[in-house]
Amino acid sequence: MSLTLFDTTLRDGTQREGVSLTAEDKARIARELDSLGIDYIEAGFPASNPKDLEFFEGFDDSSLHHAKLVAFTRARRPKGRTEDDPAVTLLPSLSAPVACIVAKSWKLHVEKVLRTTQEENLESVRDTVAYLAGAGKEVIFDAEHYFDGFRDDPGYSLAVLRAAAEAGATTLVLCDTNGGTLPTELKAIVARTVREFPDVEVGIHTHNDSGCGVANALVAVEAGATHVQGTVNGIGERCGNCDLVTTIANLQLKMGLKVMDDEELRRLTEVSNYVSELMNLTPDTHRPFVGRSAFAHKGGLHVDGISKDPATYEHVAPEAVGNVRRTPVGELSGKNSIRTKAEELGIEAGDATQILGAIKQREYEGYHYEAADASLALLIGRTMGEDSPLFELETFRIISEKRAGGETTTEATIKLSVGGQRVISTAEGNGPVNALDQALRKAIGPHYPELKEIQLSNYKVRILDEHRATAATTRVLIDSTDGKHMWGAVGVSENIIEASWQALVDGLEYGVSGTKKE
Ligand SMILES: [Zn+2]
Known part of the structure; x- marks a missing residue:
C-alpha cells in the first residue's frame, strides 16, 4: 500500500495562537518539508488573507523537488454562482497544481451555520469541485466535521463525499474537526467509508x-485510509493537529509502511526543530522520537541497561529519526552514568564513587547538571585534582544607579591576579551580570585571546525553595557559545550576583580549556 503525506503546517498550523509567518518564512518551511519527502504542502488560504496570496504569487513551486503545492479554499457560497465567488475563481490563476476544498458534511452545520438546505450544500460541493477540476487542478476534498456528521446521519455525510467524488475530487479527506472522536469509533467509520469508495483515495485529518x-x-490508516494530513510538531488551533512528525515515525518504524527513504527519516529531528525555530516556539524537549529528552536516560539502572543493550530501554534506535542518545547526570545516576558522561565529555573519570559523592552533595545544595555540561566537566576535573582556574579573584564590586526619570546604569569593578599580574578593571553594562562579564573580559582578555570567540547566549534564573523557605536560593544557568559548540554552566547562591558569577566563570573557563584542547 502506498501512503501519501499531506502537511498543513502552513495553513491549519498557523491557526495556533501566537503564530505568524511571513511569506519568506513559509517559503523556507516549504523547502524544508519538500526535502523531507512530504507529498503535498498546503501553504495557505490565498483568498482569505493578503499574506497567503503574496506567498502563492511569489513562490516558485517548480523549485520543489518532490512535493506538490496546495492552495486551500472553501466551497462556493450557497445559492451563489461559482464563477462569481472570488474565493474559488482565484485558484486557477495561481500556479499551485492542487486545490484543497473544504465543505460541510454535518447536517447541523449545513442548517445552523450555513443556513441552507442539504441539497443546496451538495450542489455547492459539486459545482466547486467540478469548476476547479475543470480548470486543471488536482482536487482534494476536506469533509469538515465528518465524524460528528456521520454519527448524526451517515447517509448525508456519505452523500457529501459522493457529490465531491462524482464531480472529480481524487481524494476524500475525513476531518475530525472538533478533535473529539476516539480511536475505536473513528476506525469503524473510516472502514465503512473506505468500503463505500473503493476507487477514490480516502484521507484522514x-x-x-x-x-x-x-x-x-x-x-485510520489501519482501516484503509491512504492519505494522512497533519502538521509538524502538531502545531495548530486549540490543542493542535495530528503531529505529522510522530505519525511518520510510527508509520515507518512501527507499522512497517514506507512513507519516505531512511535517509529522509533521519532528517526528522532537524526538520522538527527547524520549524519550531522559525515559528519562534521553544521546542518541547519531551516530544516523542525527536525531543531532546526522547532518548535521555537518567536512572542508574536504565543507563546500565542501555550500556549493555540499547533495546533494554529504547523502543527504536534514536539514529533512525536523527536524534541522539543522552545520559544526563542527576541525583538518580549511578557510577556507570558518571563513567558514560565522563567519556562523552572526554574526561578520564578515575574514581567514580568520589565524583558521584561530589555531585550528590552539590545537587543537595541546589546545583543541577543536566543542562550544565561545562560545570559538570569542571566538577569532575576538580574532584580528580585537576583544576586550572583562569585567574585568582581578589574582590569585585557592582554599583547600580537609578536616576529619577532616567535609566539605570550599572558599573562593575574587579580586582584579580592573572598570569602573576594584579589587574584592576572597571566596565559598564546594561545590568550587573553584563557589567561583570565586561569587566572580567577586560581584565583577563589579554591573557586569553580565545575569549573573543565566546559569547553568552542564554541566561536563566530560577528561585529554589527546596531547602529553606525563608531564604530563597537562586540557581542561574548560563549558556555560552563559540559559534560552533554550545555549553551550559550553573551557579547557586542565596545571592543572584554570586550565582551568576559562578556560572559565568565556569562557562568561560570551560570555553577556554575546550578551545585549548582543539
Ligand atoms: Zn483542521
Whole structure:
C-alpha cells in the first residue's frame, strides 16, 4: 500500500495562537518539508488573507523537488454562482497544481451555520469541485466535521463525499474537526467509508482535542485510509493537529509502511526543530522520537541497561529519526552514568564513587547538571585534582544607579591576579551580570585571546525553595557559545550576583580549556 503525506503546517498550523509567518518564512518551511519527502504542502488560504496570496504569487513551486503545492479554499457560497465567488475563481490563476476544498458534511452545520438546505450544500460541493477540476487542478476534498456528521446521519455525510467524488475530487479527506472522536469509533467509520469508495483515495485529518490526534491517524490508516494530513510538531488551533512528525515515525518504524527513504527519516529531528525555530516556539524537549529528552536516560539502572543493550530501554534506535542518545547526570545516576558522561565529555573519570559523592552533595545544595555540561566537566576535573582556574579573584564590586526619570546604569569593578599580574578593571553594562562579564573580559582578555570567540547566549534564573523557605536560593544557568559548540554552566547562591558569577566563570573557563584542547 502506498501512503501519501499531506502537511498543513502552513495553513491549519498557523491557526495556533501566537503564530505568524511571513511569506519568506513559509517559503523556507516549504523547502524544508519538500526535502523531507512530504507529498503535498498546503501553504495557505490565498483568498482569505493578503499574506497567503503574496506567498502563492511569489513562490516558485517548480523549485520543489518532490512535493506538490496546495492552495486551500472553501466551497462556493450557497445559492451563489461559482464563477462569481472570488474565493474559488482565484485558484486557477495561481500556479499551485492542487486545490484543497473544504465543505460541510454535518447536517447541523449545513442548517445552523450555513443556513441552507442539504441539497443546496451538495450542489455547492459539486459545482466547486467540478469548476476547479475543470480548470486543471488536482482536487482534494476536506469533509469538515465528518465524524460528528456521520454519527448524526451517515447517509448525508456519505452523500457529501459522493457529490465531491462524482464531480472529480481524487481524494476524500475525513476531518475530525472538533478533535473529539476516539480511536475505536473513528476506525469503524473510516472502514465503512473506505468500503463505500473503493476507487477514490480516502484521507484522514485529525485534531488533538482528546489527545488522540496521532492515534486516530494511525487507526485510520489501519482501516484503509491512504492519505494522512497533519502538521509538524502538531502545531495548530486549540490543542493542535495530528503531529505529522510522530505519525511518520510510527508509520515507518512501527507499522512497517514506507512513507519516505531512511535517509529522509533521519532528517526528522532537524526538520522538527527547524520549524519550531522559525515559528519562534521553544521546542518541547519531551516530544516523542525527536525531543531532546526522547532518548535521555537518567536512572542508574536504565543507563546500565542501555550500556549493555540499547533495546533494554529504547523502543527504536534514536539514529533512525536523527536524534541522539543522552545520559544526563542527576541525583538518580549511578557510577556507570558518571563513567558514560565522563567519556562523552572526554574526561578520564578515575574514581567514580568520589565524583558521584561530589555531585550528590552539590545537587543537595541546589546545583543541577543536566543542562550544565561545562560545570559538570569542571566538577569532575576538580574532584580528580585537576583544576586550572583562569585567574585568582581578589574582590569585585557592582554599583547600580537609578536616576529619577532616567535609566539605570550599572558599573562593575574587579580586582584579580592573572598570569602573576594584579589587574584592576572597571566596565559598564546594561545590568550587573553584563557589567561583570565586561569587566572580567577586560581584565583577563589579554591573557586569553580565545575569549573573543565566546559569547553568552542564554541566561536563566530560577528561585529554589527546596531547602529553606525563608531564604530563597537562586540557581542561574548560563549558556555560552563559540559559534560552533554550545555549553551550559550553573551557579547557586542565596545571592543572584554570586550565582551568576559562578556560572559565568565556569562557562568561560570551560570555553577556554575546550578551545585549548582543539
Ligand atoms: Zn483542521
